[in-house]
Amino acid sequence: MKGIITVLGKDKVGIIAKVCTYLAEQNVNILDISQTIIQGYFNMMMIVDITAPAKSFEALIEDLQKLGAELGVEIKLQHEDIFNTMHRI
Amino acid sequence: MITLGEVQETNKMIREMNLDVRTITMGISLMDCAHSDLQVFNRNIYDKITRLAEKLVKTGEDLERQFGIPIINKRVSVTPISIAAGGLKTDSYVPVAEMLEKAAKEIGVNFIGGFSALVHKGFTEGDRKLIESIPEALSVTERICASVNIGSSRSGINMDAVKLMGGIVKKTAELTADRDSAGCSKLVIFCNAVEDNPFMAGAFHGVGEPECVINVGVSGPGVVKRALEEVKTSDFETLCETIKRTAFKVTRVGQLVAQETSKRLGVPFGIVDLSLAPTPEIGDSIAEIFQVMGLEEAGAPGTTAALAILNDNVKKGGVMASSYVGGLSGAFIPVSEDHGMIQAVQKGALTLEKLEAMTCVCSVGLDMIAIPGDTSAATISGIIADEAAIGMVNNKTTAVRIIPVIGKGVGEIAEFGGLLGYAPVMPVNGFSCASFIDRGGRIPAPIHSFKN
Numbered sequence: 022m023k024g025i026i027t028v029l030g031k032d033k034v035g036i037i038a039k040v041c042t043y044l045a046e047q048n049v050n051i052l053d054i055s056q057t058i059i060q061g062y063f064n065m066m067m068i069v070d071i072t073a074p075a076k077s078f079e080a081l082i083e084d085l086q087k088l089g090a091e092l093g094v095e096i097k098l099q100h101e102d103i104f105n106t107m108h109r110i
Numbered sequence: 111m112i113t114l115g116e117v118q119e120t121n122k123m124i125r126e127m128n129l130d131v132r133t134i135t136m137g138i139s140l141m142d143c144a145h146s147d148l149q150v151f152n153r154n155i156y157d158k159i160t161r162l163a164e165k166l167v168k169t170g171e172d173l174e175r176q177f178g179i180p181i182i183n184k185r186v187s188v189t190p191i192s193i194a195a196g197g198l199k200t201d202s203y204v205p206v207a208e209m210l211e212k213a214a215k216e217i218g219v220n221f222i223g224g225f226s227a228l229v230h231k232g233f234t235e236g237d238r239k240l241i242e243s244i245p246e247a248l249s250v251t252e253r254i255c256a257s258v259n260i261g262s263s264r265s266g267i268n269m270d271a272v273k274l275m276g277g278i279v280k281k282t283a284e285l286t287a288d289r290d291s292a293g294c295s296k297l298v299i300f301c302n303a304v305e306d307n308p309f310m311a312g313a314f315h316g317v318g319e320p321e322c323v324i325n326v327g328v329s330g331p332g333v334v335k336r337a338l339e340e341v342k343t344s345d346f347e348t349l350c351e352t353i354k355r356t357a358f359k360v361t362r363v364g365q366l367v368a369q370e371t372s373k374r375l376g377v378p379f380g381i382v383d384l385s386l387a388p389t390p391e392i393g394d395s396i397a398e399i400f401q402v403m404g405l406e407e408a409g410a411p412g413t414t415a416a417l418a419i420l421n422d423n424v425k426k427g428g429v430m431a432s433s434y435v436g437g438l439s440g441a442f443i444p445v446s447e448d449h450g451m452i453q454a455v456q457k458g459a460l461t462l463e464k465l466e467a468m469t470c471v472c473s474v475g476l477d478m479i480a481i482p483g484d485t486s487a488a489t490i491s492g493i494i495a496d497e498a499a500i501g502m503v504n505n506k507t508t509a510v511r512i513i514p515v516i517g518k519g520v521g522e523i524a525e526f527g528g529l530l531g532y533a534p535v536m537p538v539n540g541f542s543c544a545s546f547i548d549r550g551g552r553i554p555a556p557i558h559s560f561k562n
Contacts, residue, residue, distance in 0.1 A: 027118075097178055098178075099177055102366055107359050107363060107366075108116045108120075
C-alpha cells in the first residue's frame with residue numbers, strides 16, 4: 022500500500038529533513054521524491070510505503086498536518102488510490 | 111508511476127475547483143419491518159436503520175481523510191413509507207416520520223429520504239394516508255424528505271394525485287410559514303421517479319433494490335467550469351471533449367469512494383449518479399458554466415442548448431468511469447442552490463417558463479423555485495402537470511420542488527438556510543387552470559409507451 026505526501030509552501034531550511042526524520046521514526050519507507058521550487062515556493066511530492074507504519078494511516082495524516090503547521094507549510098498524506106483511479110484507466 | 115503533475119492536478123481540483131463527492135446515500139429496505147401496530151413498526155424501522163447505518167458517517171469521514179477528498183453528505187434513503195407501512199392500523203403517519211427523524215439524529219445523517227408514495231397509476235389506502243400526513247410531518251421534523259411519484263411514461267399521469275399535491279404543497283407551505291415555507295424544500299413531486307437516486311429530497315429505496323445498498327452522487331460544476339475556462343474560445347467539439355474528460359475524472363473519484371464505502375461496510379455497491387449538483391457557493395454553479403460557454407446570463411437564448419450539451423457530455427464522460435451508473439445523472443438546475451441562477455433570476459434573465467423549457471434537457475426538473483405565497487393550489491397543480499407531461503412524453507425523470515413562500519411576493523427573498531440556500535420569489539402566470547385540474551382522473555400513457 023502506498024501513500025502520496027505533498028508539501029506546499031514558502032521555502033525554508035530543513036523542510037525535507039524534518040519530514041524525512043518523522044517518516045523514518047514511523048517506519049515509513051520513502052520510495053520516490055520529486056521536488057521543485059517555483060518563485061520561492063517549495064513544492065514536493067513523495068511516494069511512500071505505508072505497509073507497516075508504526076502508527077495508523079489516520080494518525081500519520083494528523084501528525085504530518087501538525088508538522089506542516091510548525092514548519093509553516095501545508096503537508097498532506099493521501100492514499101495513492103485516488104490518483105490511480107483518476108488518472109489511470 | 112504517479113507523476114507530480116497528476117497529483118497537483120487532483121489536489122488543485124479539490125482545493126480550488128470545489129471537487130468533492132456530494133453524497134453517500136445508504137439505501138435501506140424497510141419491507142421486513144411491516145407490522146399492524148404502530149409502536150412495533152416504529153421500533154422495527156428505528157432498530158433496522160440504526161443497525162445498518164451505524165457506521166455510515168464514520169466510514170465517510172475516514173475515507174474523506176484517507177483520500178483527502180471532501181465527502182459532503184452522508185444520508186439514508188428507505189423504502190417508500192406508504193409501502194412499508196401499508197399494513198399499519200393508524201390514521202396518520204406523522205409518528206412514523208418522527209421516528210425516522212429520531213433514527214437520523216442517532217446515526218448523524220442530515221437527511222433521510224423515503225417519506226414517499228408511488229401513485230402514478232392510482233392510490234392505495236396507505237398512499238392516501240401518507241400523502242395527507244406530509245404537511246404535518248415536514249413541519250414537525252427537520253431531516254425528513256418526502257416525495258410522491260404522480261406519473262410515468264408507462265402509466266400516464268394520475269391527475270387526481272396532481273390535484274391533491276397542489277393542495278399538499280400549499281398546506282406544507284402554510285405550516286412552515288415561519289421558516290419561509292421551507293417545508294416545501296423537502297417535498298418533491300416526480301414523474302418517472304427512479305429507485306436508486308442518491309440525491310435528496312427525492313431519494314427513496316425502490317422496491318426492486320436489494321436489502322441494503324450504497325449509492326454515491328458525484329458533483330463538481332466548479333471543476334467543469336474551470337476546465338472550460340481554459341478552452342474559452344474553442345469550437346463546440348473541443349467544448350464537448352473538455353466536459354467529457356472532466357466528467358470522467360470526477361466520476362472516477364465517485365466510483366472509488368462508492369467501492370471503498372461498500373467494502374468497508376460490507377454492503378453492496380449500487381450506482382454512481384453522474385450529476386453536477388451545484389451549491390450556493392461562488393464558483394460551484396451551473397449558471398456560471400453557461401457564462402463560460404458564452405451566454406451573458408443563464409436564461410439567455412441558447413441556454414437550453416448549452417444545458418443539453420453539458421448534460422449529454424457529463425453522461426458520456428461519466429459512463430465509462432463507473433461500472434454501474436444510475437440515479438438521475440445529469441446537471442441539476444435548482445434556483446436557490448445555485449449562486450449564478452439566483453443572480454440570473456434577480457436580473458430578470460431567467461423566468462419560470464425558461465426553466466420549464468430547460469427541464470426538457472436537464473436531469474430533473476423545476477427545482478427549488480420560490481413563488482408568491484398567494485399562488486393558488488390549482489396553479490401549483492398546473493405547474494406539476496406541465497412538468498409531469500414533459501417527463502411522461504420524453505421518457506425521462508422530471509420533478510417539481512416548488513415553494514410558495516407564504517407572506518412574500520415577487521422580488522422578495524426567501525431564506526431556507528444552509529445547503530438549501532435562498533431564492534428570489536419568481537412571478538407565476540396568473541391565468542387560471544382550475545377547471546382543467548378539476549377534471550381529475552388519469553391522463554393515458556402516450557402511444558410510444560407500448561414497447562412490448
